[in-house]
Amino acid sequence: MATIEDIKETALIPFQKHRQLSMHEAEVITLEIIGLLCDSECKDEKTLKYLGRFLTPDMYQDLVDERNLNKRCGYPLCGKSPERIRDPFSMNDTTKKFLLENNPYAYLSHYCSKFHFRCSQFYQVQLSDEALFARTGVHLFEDPEQDKHDIDFKVTLFEELLREKASEEDIKSLISGLKKLGLDPDSGNTDKKDTELEDDLSKWLAQIKIVENNNPSILGDFTKED
Numbered sequence: 001m002a003t004i005e006d007i008k009e010t011a012l013i014p015f016q017k018h019r020q021l022s023m024h025e026a027e028v029i030t031l032e033i034i035g036l037l038c039d040s041e042c043k044d045e046k047t048l049k050y051l052g053r054f055l056t057p058d059m060y061q062d063l064v065d066e067r068n069l070n071k072r073c074g075y076p077l078c079g080k081s082p083e084r085i086r087d088p089f090s091m092n093d094t095t096k097k098f099l100l101e102n103n104p105y106a107y108l109s110h111y112c113s114k115f116h117f118r119c120s121q122f123y124q125v126q127l128s129d130e131a132l133f134a135r136t137g138v139h140l141f142e143d144p145e146q147d148k149h150d151i152d153f154k155v156t157l158f159e160e161l162l163r164e165k166a167s168e169e170d171i172k173s174l175i176s177g178l179k180k181l182g183l184d185p186d187s188g189n190t191d192k193k194d195t196e197l198e199d200d201l202s203k204w205l206a207q208i209k210i211v212e213n214n215n216p217s218i219l220g221d222f223t224k225e226d
């Protein structure tokens, strides 16, 4: 299992002498991180939260895909297999695509449970789109702007939200994450990337808003949903 120390040792040590990463160096770090976690998992929540400072939503998707190739649940905190493991060679691409698009339980091919599917989406939606090489100094063990990185790339885990019964700050963080993807229901943004994700997250937003009105039991029920 990977810890923050493992990430530092595997991916970051060679780049401690300068704050500004080149594009190539950022790519190397990305590959090392994916290599570390495609066949292992984060030891604790702290590690997954720390990872947020290096990941974009696309990089995270690559990590999920790589984990799936290794027959692991896509959520990097999980050591289980997806609920439904399919031989990727047993069907052609068209069939696969059809099944993914038409099967409401398609997530079970990628995650051990609906809960981890939710956790994963919740994590992904909060990641910054800013390229890693533009995140000056995030890779340094000692950086004068460490506190700023902690804020800029803060990720709240869905598990935390549930534990803390969705504090106001967490809700704000969720909502700002959704806005980033243009999912704000008031924004009128029609440039939607992924209808399924959008539907899913809009439902979340609706549920989270209920929580905001002091009804935390909704989130409790939510976890048991299947």
Ligand code: ZN
Pocket: 073, 074, 075, 078, 079, 080, 111, 112, 113, 116
């Ligand atoms: Zn899982």
